[in-house]
Amino acid sequence: MASYDLIVIGSGPGGYVCAIKAAQLGLKTAVVEGRETLGGTCLNVGCIPSKALLHATHALHEAEHNFAKMGLKAETPTVDWQQMLSYKNDSIGQNTGGIEFLFKKNKIDWLKGWGSIPEAGKVKVGDETHEAKNIVIASGSVPSSIPNVEVDNEIVVDSTGALELKKIPEKMVVIGAGVIGLELGSVYRRLGAEVTVVEYLDAITPGMDAEVARNFQKILTKQGLKFVLGAAVQGVSVEGDQAKVTWKSRKDDSEESMTADCVLVATGRKPYVEGLGLEALGVEMTERGQIRIDDHFKTSVDGLYAIGDAVPGLMLAHKAEDEGVAIAEILAGQKGHVNYEVIPGVVYTHPEVATVGKTEEQLKEEGRGYKVGKFPFLGNARAKANHSAEGFVKILADKETDRILGAHIIGPMAGDLIHEVCVAMEFGAAAEDLARTCHAHPTYSEAVREAALALGDGAIHA
Incomplete structure (x- = not known):
């Protein structure tokens, strides 16, 4: 029977990040994973493969609609669907293989198989039982359906x-x-x-x-x-x-x-907790089938913690990652913390859509005084040159203090642009702080600055 400081159940973004951080902090760590590859839903059948297909098909869209406008004369590409799927699978392999490399680098044991928790402090994988001072459940989620709809994954x-x-x-x-x-x-x-x-x-x-x-x-x-x-x-x-x-x-x-x-x-998706033995352990659950935790990720059972899609909150890979870091720090004696007010969300269509913080509807419901600064990408030189001028940046700030309360972007590279607002919010910045920060020209990011300027004397290019 092997003994560990920490056993993590699940190797998705929450689980593998938690394990790596714990190992970096000196904890003897193992991860239970039953898939043939690490990375969980995100890397195997979620975030990464879907982004590969989005990237490939966006390139097709550009060839069909914008190449000729830019003087690129060629026949419209034909789609080799099997080759596109191979490209997608290669993307998965590179990423999952990278996680396996990081496990070896950080001396994390991969306990191959599906795990259960027969009693507090013990994890069973196959015929073997392992002891752990602490266990973190990072088992993720699975797709949910609706009544009278049976998924066969063919039609x-x-x-x-x-x-x-x-x-x-x-x-x-x-x-x-x-x-x-x-x-x-x-x-x-x-x-x-x-x-x-x-x-x-x-x-x-x-x-x-x-x-x-x-x-x-x-x-x-x-x-x-x-x-x-x-x-x-x-x-x-x-x-x-x-x-x-x-x-x-x-x-x-x-x-x-x-x-x-x-x-x-x-x-939507639902927590994946089947087979863990939580009911027999007496782990408290929510009405929605999530594992109930306190402010430090602790379940109702001593030494047992949970993060990510298995617990209440946004079902986002990066939210799980932050929770993984936080619980690893807590178990190592530090003060791990997640700021749930600054968790961005992104839709990776074209244009992308990104959001962080409060919406106008939420602020109205709270009765909070706010002001709005907007700037269209049609006024952004880089966006116009790149046939990407649809959409806008919208920043919400406190009416009295000018502190940034939220931002919503629809446009090119929105998923990357949102993060300068996230950093600003993390430091409690005012919109004026963002407006007075020099932005390189020509970049899409200038649209963010212009939206911040619109909260003051006004945008320059609108």
Whole structure:
């Protein structure tokens, strides 16, 4: 029986980052992982493969729509779907292999297999039981579905199945207008599929700043995606190689249906905790099946902690990473902490959408005085030169103190641009601090500065 200071269950972004940080801080650490490769959902069937397909299909879009405008004369590329999937798989392999290298570098043991916790302080993997002073559950999440919809990952697929389709569908229905549905829907739209997104609510990207969401939908519609909003899916039936999706309008209860070659069920994710033995241990859970934790990630069982998608909060890889670092620091005797007020979110379509902090709707609900600074990418020289001038930057600041409360960007490289606002918020900066910071010209980042200037005397280029 091996003994460790820490055993982490799960090697996704939360788990592997937690393990590496713990090892760096001197803790003897092991990670339990049953997949053939490390990295969890994110690296194997989530973040990384989806971004590879988004990158490849965006390059196709550029060739089809913008190359000729820039004087690049060539035949429109044809799509070799199997080669594109191979490229995607190569991206996965490079990243998962990198995590394995980091484990060896930091002397972290990989306990290969699926783990359970027979009692506090012990983890069973296969026929072997290992002791640990502390255990961190970082088991992640799996796709969730809705009633009367059965996923077969051939015709009716979840996010995992959508990354491995045997062929590009002619017609696809996406159930759910959240991040996953819009990203993968964009991939297949660029590849030529007719894509219809069916959403229960009356707006896409639930929880996003409403103004950004409206503009985002307009841009995606212009790209060819179709939207059916306020629609409650009643079920999906498969006949041969086709699937029929039926929904009712929440407005007038009328029923409609659509037939497609592929239906993507993108209705969110749920914690993956099956097989861990939590019920027998007496671990307290929430009503939503999440592991209940305190402010220091501790469960109701001594020595047992949990992070990431398995616990309440945003289901984001980088949120899990920050929690992994924080709990490793706590277990090493330090003061680990996560600032949940500054967790950015990104949609990796084109244009990208990025957000951090409060939305206007949240500030209104709180009754907080605020002001808005906006700047369109149409006024940004780099964006115009690069055929990327759709969208805008929107910054929200306290009406009295000018402190930045949130930012919402739809436009080129939004997922990277958001982070200068994150750093500013982390240090409690005012919008004027951002406005007075010199930004290189010509860059997309100037649009962020201009939005900050708009909160004061006014933007220069608007």
